[in-house]
Amino acid sequence: MLSSKAPFGVSRSEQLLAQRGASRQNWIWRFAYPVFALVVVWLMWELISYSRLIDTTIFPPPSQFLRYLWREDFSIGIGPDQMGIFGAAVATLLRAMAGLVIGIIVALTLGLLISLSEIPSRLIMPLIQFAAPIAPIAWLPLGILLFGIGDKTAVFIVFMGTVFILTIATVAAVQNVDRDLLNVAASLGAKRRQQWRHVILPAILPQVFTFVRINFFAAWMAVLAAEMVGIKTGLGAMIMIGRESANFNLILIGMFLIGACGWLIDSGLALLQEKLFWWRAWGQD
Amino acid sequence: MIESRNLFLTWDGSRAPVEAVRDLSFFANEGEIVAMIGPSGCGKTSTLAMLGGLERPSKGEMLLDNIPINGPSPDRGVIFQTPHLFPWLNVQKNVEFGLKMKGFDREARSRLAHEILQYVGLFDWRDRYPHELSGGMKQRVAMARVLVNKPRVLLVDEPLTSLDRQTRIYMMQHFFLQERDKRNLIVLYVTHYVDEAVLFANKVLVLSARPATVLEEVEIKLDYPRDPTSPKFHEYWVHLTRMLQQELEKTFDRESSMYKVSEERLGAFPA
Numbered sequence: 001m002l003s004s005k006a007p008f009g010v011s012r013s014e015q016l017l018a019q020r021g022a023s024r025q026n027w028i029w030r031f032a033y034p035v036f037a038l039v040v041v042w043l044m045w046e047l048i049s050y051s052r053l054i055d056t057t058i059f060p061p062p063s064q065f066l067r068y069l070w071r072e073d074f075s076i077g078i079g080p081d082q083m084g085i086f087g088a089a090v091a092t093l094l095r096a097m098a099g100l101v102i103g104i105i106v107a108l109t110l111g112l113l114i115s116l117s118e119i120p121s122r123l124i125m126p127l128i129q130f131a132a133p134i135a136p137i138a139w140l141p142l143g144i145l146l147f148g149i150g151d152k153t154a155v156f157i158v159f160m161g162t163v164f165i166l167t168i169a170t171v172a173a174v175q176n177v178d179r180d181l182l183n184v185a186a187s188l189g190a191k192r193r194q195q196w197r198h199v200i201l202p203a204i205l206p207q208v209f210t211f212v213r214i215n216f217f218a219a220w221m222a223v224l225a226a227e228m229v230g231i232k233t234g235l236g237a238m239i240m241i242g243r244e245s246a247n248f249n250l251i252l253i254g255m256f257l258i259g260a261c262g263w264l265i266d267s268g269l270a271l272l273q274e275k276l277f278w279w280r281a282w283g284q285d
Numbered sequence: 286m287i288e289s290r291n292l293f294l295t296w297d298g299s300r301a302p303v304e305a306v307r308d309l310s311f312f313a314n315e316g317e318i319v320a321m322i323g324p325s326g327c328g329k330t331s332t333l334a335m336l337g338g339l340e341r342p343s344k345g346e347m348l349l350d351n352i353p354i355n356g357p358s359p360d361r362g363v364i365f366q367t368p369h370l371f372p373w374l375n376v377q378k379n380v381e382f383g384l385k386m387k388g389f390d391r392e393a394r395s396r397l398a399h400e401i402l403q404y405v406g407l408f409d410w411r412d413r414y415p416h417e418l419s420g421g422m423k424q425r426v427a428m429a430r431v432l433v434n435k436p437r438v439l440l441v442d443e444p445l446t447s448l449d450r451q452t453r454i455y456m457m458q459h460f461f462l463q464e465r466d467k468r469n470l471i472v473l474y475v476t477h478y479v480d481e482a483v484l485f486a487n488k489v490l491v492l493s494a495r496p497a498t499v500l501e502e503v504e505i506k507l508d509y510p511r512d513p514t515s516p517k518f519h520e521y522w523v524h525l526t527r528m529l530q531q532e533l534e535k536t537f538d539r540e541s542s543m544y545k546v547s548e549e550r551l552g553a554f555p556a
Contacts, residue, residue: 186338190386198385279373279414
């Protein structure tokens, strides 16, 4: 943080530029802090395990379950169920991402169409508000019925779990677009269609993307739940295999990977938001 | 010539309709600068918004060269109180916005934008984004964004109030007067500074407290450059300030005990 007092003769813009430069130097710290926090928790965990306060066969510390992973050649399960952990992580990620991307596209389209005119919005919005609170996992039986057990069902669940909330977010974002900005565009000669393309869309994207980030977790959890209950592959399935074979190492590996992947993806999305849709943070005047 | 004939504007209030503008008529010729002064909240901004085509009058008509105004157009450039730049576009793209809407190709857009950015002194800032600019620079971008469309009429809603007085006068001189001289522009300028109205305008419209109507049209028959220390200038100032004060007292329904313009204090000149 720069001190709020600007040196005499330094304009606000120069100050802002200086701040930008400073933040570029600080990006290393962005990783230093979380890594430090993780290392501290890890060390404490190991300490507690070695002091025999907890049963390490039920709750193995990282040194133990990671060694197990290494010994097993990074693959788990036996027979036809065997899979590499990277394969499992990729499978889960792809499902979550596919569902989310389709969800975003449909939600943006639907949200913009609903915002276009009043009667459709009055007809469709209640349906969406009705469907939005249904937990993603509640769509599982229907998904299995429609698509059987497999990738399609997982994608379907993520899609259903995110599309309605994102649609509501899109409609709300359109309503929040600064009227003055639209007036400016109109008086500069933007026709209605051009206003949608050049003002409303860029104005709502940052806000919608924030919802995408929040919803990513919902999608991620929905996939895991689906993998636990029905689909026999992916990180969620890994935990279930661990449970069925009373392999606590496996359960903890699964949990560890789920957390790590989720964190990485969210960091990636945050970075993407900063690079692509940075303007919301600066406000409008 | 831009003209408004018997304009009325009524909003649907939450309890009762609010009458913002009542029977407002005036005209402005090519090359004329018309200042509108009036008590704050009297409907000056609404009048400008109607002329800009951003608000529909409840009754009456507005004409530009005898053609009815019914919607916004880049012919009538609006400069708002705050710059309202598009935060996702850099300075140059902001300036190019109107040209892009009209379908100019990239090369022509860039050439015209560079020209106007040099004129407002922001050429070196063309790749910056609005959040990197100071308030005054943002307003200059907003002006460049309007001027690049070569409007016939400029509708200016006290855009420079956040700037200090010297800068404001300098910029008005630089942009509005010069543009007017170059292209015979009509400038409609809403302000609450009486002395600035007298300094720039050919004609000052004194608007009443809400509902706004034209109380008086005062022609300022002074040659440019105008001398704010001349007795003639001061006469206009006293007259207009008095009218404005009477309207204010009507708004608040009591007399001002702090501020009174009187003939006896003719020596005390506005700063």
